Amino acid sequence: MHRSRIHIDQLELNAPLPWNVFDEHGQLLLCMGFRITRESQRQVLAARGLYAESPVAPPSRTRPPSQAYRPFQVWRSILDETEVLLEKIRLQEDFPAQLASLSGLIQDMARRSADTALAALILSDQQRYPIAHSAHVAVLCELVAQRLGWLPERRRSLVCAALTQNLGMIDLQLKLCRQRIAPSATQREEIRRHPKLGHDMLTSAGVSDAVWLRAVLEHHEAPGGGGYPFGITTPSEEALLIQTADTFSAKVSPRAARKPVTASEAARAMFLASTADQRNPVIAALIKEVGIYPPGSFVQLENGEVALVLKRGKLAHAPDVVSLLSPAGSSYGAPLPRNTSRKEYAVTRMLAREQVKVEIDPERYWTK
Known part of the structure; x- marks a missing residue:
């Protein structure tokens, strides 16, 4: 069926959508009747490229000439939307579809220019560390998964999981990046619980994607055991990739208790930390993707x-x-x-x- 392109002027705030909305590949993003309530949400959706199966009425006002793709503006919208979706997950209508749309925008940004995506990762401010960190990990996961030859749908689930990996400890994560002492016993227990809590929160919000859910649940498990919360010996490949990107992003980001290291120093430290018998195969792919001197450095x-x-x-x-x-x-x-x-x-x-x-x-x- 022929699909009509939807322009940003046709996405009215706080008004029910008059059509089902699809991406360029025909994947359903939003159902008829859904209400867009935030400008950042509107910007994110428009940046994706939206289509309707039925004819779309022209905009009520003259649309300005199309502008060049502005990746850092898109990046700011991604951070704004991630913040709202994660902090107010219980209030979000159709959370899985909204998060999947956001993940698709990250994939699109990486597809347009991996160099730009890496520069956004390195140069974006850290004032909203828990949100920025999740988005950073999502970008790294998408780029490395592309290098590994993973199919788009698998990468979509991976990026969704990366964005929501720390859903169960957002407030604690902000406290930890500001405090100059080691986590307390209470905080360590909360850290150990957050994969299961995040998994349960996603399930309650309507997420049924098994790959997404398993990756969130297992993203702190370790091959051979020794991870948490369950100490399983064979975490999923998606979980292992998220854990690797998470560690790398944390090392290159500033914290109150320590200064960040350069990308090359972080990659080298991670490689040396993995033992010969438990060598993480994802680290080599990450090092090749990021490069010795990543954009934004x-x-x-x-x-x-x-x-x-x-x-x-x-x-x-x-x-x-x-x-x-x-x-x-x-x-x-x-x-x-x-x-x-x-x-x-x-x-x-x-x-x-x-x-x-x-x-x-x-x-x-x-x-x-």
């Missing part, structure tokens, strides 16, 4: 300049960069592209974000 060049990584290069050690600061530390009036495969512009080391005293506008560098 700051690096120092052989000539002393400080540069921003825009894209992973064809050669792992030679990313695409623009220099922002001169060897003397002064800011260039305009970013200068540098060919890092040339000796004088070779990358010598990565720099932590706090070492680089310059503000950047991500929209200036990543537009698709």
Whole structure:
């Protein structure tokens, strides 16, 4: 059946949808009668690309010319929607469909440009750490699962699970990232309970996807045993990938009790921590996907300049960069592209974000 494209002007807030809404692949996203109640929700849905099976009336007002895809604006909408859906899950109408739509938008962002998705992960602020962290893990899972050749539907379940992995401890997670002491006995018990609690909350909200539910339940289990909450020996592959991405994202994110490490340091530490007999096969795929110098990272060049990584290069050690600061530390009036495969512009080391005293506008560098 022919489907008509729905534009954002045709998605009215607080009004029942007059049609069933599908994505570009024909998957049902929202049923007729559903009410869109938030602007961020409307932006997320519109960014997906929406279609109706019945003819759609033209917008009530003249639609402005289409604008370029703005990934960091989409990223902010993703964070806004994730926050609402997770914190008010019991109040959400058709939670599984809304979360699946959000997951599809993350997949679309990764499909459009993996470099942009990685830059969003590294450069986004950490003021809403529990929400941002879940979205970071979801992006990493999607990118690594693509590299591993997982099919789209399996990846959709994976991304849904990544977004909801810490549903059972959102408030505690915020406290832990701010406190400078080790978790108390009470907090440790709450941590051990959160996979089962999150699983049960999802079931109560109408989630029936077995892959999604199992991944949330097992994302802290360990091959061979020793994980929690049940100490099972064979967690699902989705759970193992979420756990790996979760660890990586936590290492590169700032906390009150410690400073973040660079992406390459985090990957190396994780690889060395896995034993030869229990080597995590996902770590190698994650390292290859993120690269030595992931987009959004700051690096120092052989000539002393400080540069921003825009894209992973064809050669792992030679990313695409623009220099922002001169060897003397002064800011260039305009970013200068540098060919890092040339000796004088070779990358010598990565720099932590706090070492680089310059503000950047991500929209200036990543537009698709």
